[in-house]
Amino acid sequence: MNLPNVIGIKNIGSLLTISANDNCVKTLQDMNNLSIINDAIMLFDVSIQWIGTSAEFENVSSQFSVTEWIDAKGKVVMPGFVDSHTHTVFAGNRSNEFAQRLQGVSYQQIAASGGGILTTVNGVRTASQEQIVTNAYSLLQSAISFGTTTMEIKSGYGLSFDAEMKLLYSIREVASISPMNIVSTFMGAHDFPEEYKHNHSGYVSLVCEEMIPAVSEQHLATFCDVFTDKGYYTLEETETILSKGLEYGLLPKMHADELATVHATELACEIGAFSADHLLHVSQKGVEALSQSKRTVATLLPGTAYTLRLPYAPARTLIDNGAMVALATDCNPGSCFTENMQTILSFACMNMKMSIEESIVASTLHGAKALGLERSKGSLEIGKDADFLVLQTTNYADIVYHFGTNLVEQTWIGGKKHFQKQLQ
Ligand SMILES: [Zn+2]
Incomplete structure (x- = not known):
């Protein structure tokens, strides 16, 4: 035998x-x-x-x-660790802007002078796929050394058909050369690009009619994510995009109520999103919806609140009400540049009053649940x-x-x- x-x-x-x-x-x-x-x-x-x-x-x-x-x-x-929310494919470096913000220049002032997310969008549009992959690969190797074994990566710094596809191809390529388990998310609706600044419906149509069908046809992503917040995507636009995504087999996720209470969390639970992420300004109704949901994980990203000096998400209220809470890095060049989940656990315990045990469950099993991988990971x-x-x-x-x-x-x-x- x-x-x-x-x-x-x-x-x-x-x-x-x-x-x-x-x-x-x-x-x-x-x-x-x-x-x-x-x-x-x-x-x-x-x-x-x-x-x-x-x-x-x-x-x-x-x-x-x-x-x-x-x-x-x-x-x-x-x-x-299962890092269920990152933006690890990008180009360029925004350390200068970070230093400016420490000197008191506001995020809005930086954005008005052509900085902020536009810096990264321009970087991605002009970078080669090889440059983006090289950058992402080194972040992934570093993340592995800090204990991450599964990572979700979103597109979203391209904001044009070609540039979003370039980011998704980069995710596919880096997944083929890195030992990290990678889950890909299409996030064409991360922001509105300059050229559609006054034509939001035109950009939503581009996302729905051209990008989503192409992403689906080439099997480039598992999830579709939308930034639903004040000054970004409305609830109606979010629903349009995520419904179209579902029609094409892309599962919903949402950046919800980060900057203001827009009741994005309630929508996430209603449509059965796998996660509602950020939640700094989640409403009481949103907390209740998450507590009752068997599907939607409350993914908290305390590194972003730390970097932007924002109030933290109400982790204690969410957990005490029975919501499934996950922790992730939100690794990105603008609002939280870390690939180290151990740091995130520290922020969660010190600044969101989570216990050490809760922070460990949130960064392993619940992260897996936020990616639909709870039967094999976490x-x-x-x-x-x-x-x-x-x-x-x-x-x-x-x-x-x-x-x-x-x-x-x-x-x-x-x-x-x-x-x-x-x-x-
Ligand atoms: Zn994000």
Whole structure:
């Protein structure tokens, strides 16, 4: 009889399995329960084959052929981070604008002088696909070193047919060369381009009649996302775009109520969006809608509030009311330039009053749910993908406590090691 060949990891001090209930999502009560197994062993190939304590392994060891043993030396093993909201394909650098803002120049003044998002749009339109891919690849490698194993990436800095397609081709290309699990989102409705500044309906038609059919035909994205806010897309325009997306098989997501209360969150829940993101100005009705939704995840992006010095989203209210809360970086060149999920967990605990455990569930299992991947990602359970981290600590609380450092010692994706920290 041929035994399955597996890799084993032993002497795991604490294995955070984050194992889920039937919905693959932690409920209000158990977001603080990481389903920890102490003195654990985990066996895997591309997916997880067995999990249990060292003592339990004695009884099953004859059923496996372990080709290699990794010694975790009592440290923590946990699922890789699922960063479910990023804008990692872009060109150019806006550090000058960031410095100006620190000097008191407003975002509006920068935008009026041709800066802001237009800087990145111009950068993308003139850059080659190769330049965009090179830039994204280095961010992805860095994200892997900080423990991200699945990342969603949005287009949205092109805002013309050709430039949006170039960004989506770049996502496809970087996904083919990076070990990161990548989910692609079409976000032609990120803003209105200069040439359609006074013709919003013309641009909505371009998105619906030309971009969405092309994206769908070439299988370039799983999701369609819209920036629904004051001065951006109205509820009606959002509904038009997301309905057209659905017609073409693109699943809905929304940037909702970031700058003002426009009741975007309620619409997200009504149409069954996979997530409503940002939520800095979510209304009480929006909180209620998220609490009742079995589909729509409340994705919070505290790095953006930090960078823009905005008030944080009401994470405590959302969690206490039973909403499914996820955390993501929002990695982008304008309002939050980080690919490090550990930093985001720190912001969530320090500035949004989340517990360390809640921040871990939000950045793994709930991130997976926001991408519709909760059956294969986000927790360590038999049959799920072997995407996990070995931390450089015996106590998971250090991720938040020992902030500003990289606590990831190893990153494994699909059963292969893609990052190993050089220890002193
Ligand atoms: Zn965003």
